[in-house]
Amino acid sequence: PCQTNIQAKYTEDKNIYSIVEPTDLRLFEIFMLLLVIICLVWRCFIVASAWNLKPYKLVGNEHDVQRLIVRLLGEQEASRFQIKITGDLKENRDWFSVSRKSESEPVTIEGSSGTAVSYGFNHYLKHALNCQVSWDGDQLELPPFENMPVVEYGFSVPDSFRYYMNVCTFSYSYVWWDWARWEREIDWMALNGFNLVLAFTGTEAVWKEVYLELGLTQDEIDDHFSGPAFLAWNRMGNMRGYGKLSDAWHKSQVDLQRKILQRMRSLGITPVLPAFAGHLPRAITRIFPKASITYARRWNNLPDKYCCPALLLPSDPLFQKIGSMFIEKLKEMFGTDHMYNCDPFNEMEPNTGDLNVLRGYGKSIYSSMSTVDPKAVWIIQGWFLVNEKDFWTKERARALITAVPLGQMLVLDLQSELRPQYKKFDNFFGQPFIWCMLHNFGRTLGLQGALGQVKQGILEGRKQNGNGWYWNNDGRHRNKLRRL
Incomplete structure (x- = not known):
């Protein structure tokens, strides 16, 4: 056949030779080339849309x-x-x-x-x-x-997002504030142009309602919640217990959160609310004994009494049920502006490196938000990529991050001034990200900073289509070197 103008093509499924004219082959090749080009253009369009993610418009008055x-x-x-x-x-x-x-x-x-x-x-x-x-x-x-x-x-203003606050700061600083101090801080945020800000006050009151509705007792809930100084780590699944929250506490926090949200929105600041990452009280197994439950890894060598909350596997239908219940209750109590922070593996390795499980967490967490709020955007701290760098290979990070539709996740590249992760993870595989300065943490309190690296890093992040910058500090009233 090679000596003729006819090419033989073997068709395995029928075990026969079919005769194909050269002209047909060229047309087929042209068709496939056009299909590849269309797919690439569409991919670029989707990625460009993701990079152009903007806060849902809060104008203020x-x-x-x-x-x-x-x-x-x-x-x-x-x-x-x-x-x-x-x-x-x-x-x-x-x-x-x-x-x-x-x-x-x-x-x-x-x-x-x-x-x-x-x-x-x-x-x-x-x-x-x-x-x-x-x-x-x-x-x-x-x-x-x-x-x-x-x-x-x-x-x-060169950045779409000017993001402010750290999840830890709610325990290290904010939890002790009254409305007068919060009012002052929100004024300061607006004066410095921040337009996307964490708003976690009152989270436990929402969870309390969800847990009671699921059938947990008040004692079981009290055993799970941590005291005010440790709430940040309880919220991220790093610990449980160690303190008790009274009914008066819950009420005061709900009242305070409503004032905080009203003022933020009136000034054009978009609040970022919490979402469900899979962490639950251990007593959940009494209500759902057949649930697919594992336990979070031990964090900072905490004793058994305070470590390792229950962690629901994403494949269990209960994940969607509880996650959606939380968002519904959250919207009922505080409204929403469609931006949610959720960190399933903060300073803790997952219990498995299986790509399907990691992908499942990404899909289930986002789905539990978007089922209730179709405009939901998931904001995730990239600290897990820094702190557990040996675990999070490119393949594992890709499985989690790309499980969410492009443009519906916003990655906070924590400590970009020293250890930017967007370079290692291919600009987070197309998801938009924010260049972050980890302003102080871990006893780093002095009047100091790598000023040259901060300035240059922000400029480099913008060139890589970063969507904003984030001033991220664990505590207040430290190190005034900022805002270059």
């Missing part, structure tokens, strides 16, 4: 931004400033403009959102008036009204 200025300056001095929120992005970016056209006119700050105009107000305070608003004190001695600088300038 002018009244609440003006009240922020009043809290800082007082009624009389605040009247020197006028606020205007347009709600419109410019080239998909937040922006603000500052204008004072004459010595007799107020300063007008216009911008795309409450956080943008708050950022613009703070920018004018700093750079035109040499003022400062900080954690530990303010310098707000304004010059006479007629001596305030006449200016006309604008600024386009």
